[in-house]
Amino acid sequence: MNDHADLVARALLEIRASADLGGLDEVRVRWLGKKGELTAALKSLGALPVAERPAAGGRINAAKEEVQAALEARRLELERRQVDAELVAGRIDVTLPGRGEERGALHPVTQARLRIEALFGRAGFDIAVGPEIEDDFYNFGALNIPENHPARALHDTFYFPDGRLLRTHTSPVQIRSMLARGAPLALIAPGRVYRCDHDITHSPMFHQIEGLAVDTNITFGDLKGTLDHAMKALFGSSVKTHFRPSFFPFTEPSAELYVTCFICGGSGKRGADPCRPCKQTGWIEVLGCGMVDPNVFEFVKDNGYDPKKVSGFAFGMGVDRLALLKYGVDDLQYFFQGDVRFLQQFS
Numbered sequence: 021m022n023d024h025a026d027l028v029a030r031a032l033l034e035i036r037a038s039a040d041l042g043g044l045d046e047v048r049v050r051w052l053g054k055k056g057e058l059t060a061a062l063k064s065l066g067a068l069p070v071a072e073r074p075a076a077g078g079r080i081n082a083a084k085e086e087v088q089a090a091l092e093a094r095r096l097e098l099e100r101r102q103v104d105a106e107l108v109a110g111r112i113d114v115t116l117p118g119r120g121e122e123r124g125a126l127h128p129v130t131q132a133r134l135r136i137e138a139l140f141g142r143a144g145f146d147i148a149v150g151p152e153i154e155d156d157f158y159n160f161g162a163l164n165i166p167e168n169h170p171a172r173a174l175h176d177t178f179y180f181p182d183g184r185l186l187r188t189h190t191s192p193v194q195i196r197s198m199l200a201r202g203a204p205l206a207l208i209a210p211g212r213v214y215r216c217d218h219d220i221t222h223s224p225m226f227h228q229i230e231g232l233a234v235d236t237n238i239t240f241g242d243l244k245g246t247l248d249h250a251m252k253a254l255f256g257s258s259v260k261t262h263f264r265p266s267f268f269p270f271t272e273p274s275a276e277l278y279v280t281c282f283i284c285g286g287s288g289k290r291g292a293d294p295c296r297p298c299k300q301t302g303w304i305e306v307l308g309c310g311m312v313d314p315n316v317f318e319f320v321k322d323n324g325y326d327p328k329k330v331s332g333f334a335f336g337m338g339v340d341r342l343a344l345l346k347y348g349v350d351d352l353q354y355f356f357q358g359d360v361r362f363l364q365q366f367s
């Protein structure tokens with residue numbers, strides 16, 4: 021009996037002394053494992069006289085249970101301590117100041133496009149899109165720019181080896197839209213366009229918004245009224261508009277639209293200095309426009325665009341240029357460099 025009390029006392033000491041779950045398990049194996057001391061005691065029962073075995077077995081089992089209970093109690097305690105330690109180590113201090121988060125913002129060119137889309141949307145213009153890779157017919161031919169026409173030379177076109185090209189303007193969407201649906205129609209077509217041209221006011225990729233309205237009896241007065249209203253909505257009601265005769269193969273008559281310079285307010289001067297953006301004229305060119313040339317309708321005639329029955333106006337504006345002028349940015353390349361210090365100023 022004494023033997024067993026001794027064993028139990030030693031086992032309990034070791035159990036209490038084990039500082040972690042790994043150590044505790046070693047103690048368990050030492051006492052209760054296959055070759056453990058209490059297991060050995062049980063095995064030695066066979067050497068006792070039969071009459072003594074039940075009593076001795078009962079005592080060993082009681083000792084074993086006591087050790088098992090102590091192991092279990094210590095295991096729970098060590099587990100609880102481990103969880104507490106993990107909680108302390110990974111503690112979240114809700115009183116610490118936050119790390120702050122970077123807020124994104126829309127690119128100034130996107131902001132300008134969305135404003136223009138919303139404005140024409142309210143006036144009943146749908147939004148149309150077309151592919152950036154075009155073929156000669158949509159980009160030139162159907163727009164009354166035949167081969168060898170000098171206007172082609174002005175476009176600095178990027179060509180693919182197979183003869184297709186990167187569209188040089190959004191005007192091909194006029195043709196695609198008229199082929200897709202009949203008159204009447206009023207739409208704007210925003211998108212990227214490409215020209216082989218690169219300096220502080222030109223980028224090889226830039227953005228245009230095309231406008232097209234076709235119905236019976238559309239007049240140049242409709243064009244003027246629509247664009248005058250649009251410019252006032254975009255730049256403020258004090259802006260004045262001014263149409264100057266121009267030439268585009270796909271419109272006749274054609275015009276360039278000027279608005280009073282945003283920088284100098286039309287005076288041509290900035291303090292004592294000449295105003296550079298408007299070259300001292302007080303006017304800034306913002307877009308090209310005109311009445312759809314009957315030759316263009318000829319290409320889509322079968323879709324309800326008989327040039328004798330319908331008329332229309334079209335315009336095309338450079339979105340980057342408008343954003344540049346509106347914000348007084350002096351180098352177009354800032355718009356395409358993705359420098360957050362520049363872009364954050366427009367958030």
Ligand code: PHE
Nearest residue numbers: 189191268308309334335336
């Ligand atoms: N497509 C012309 C350009 O890129 C602009 C324009 C569009 C002019 C529609 C008249 C009518 O310069």
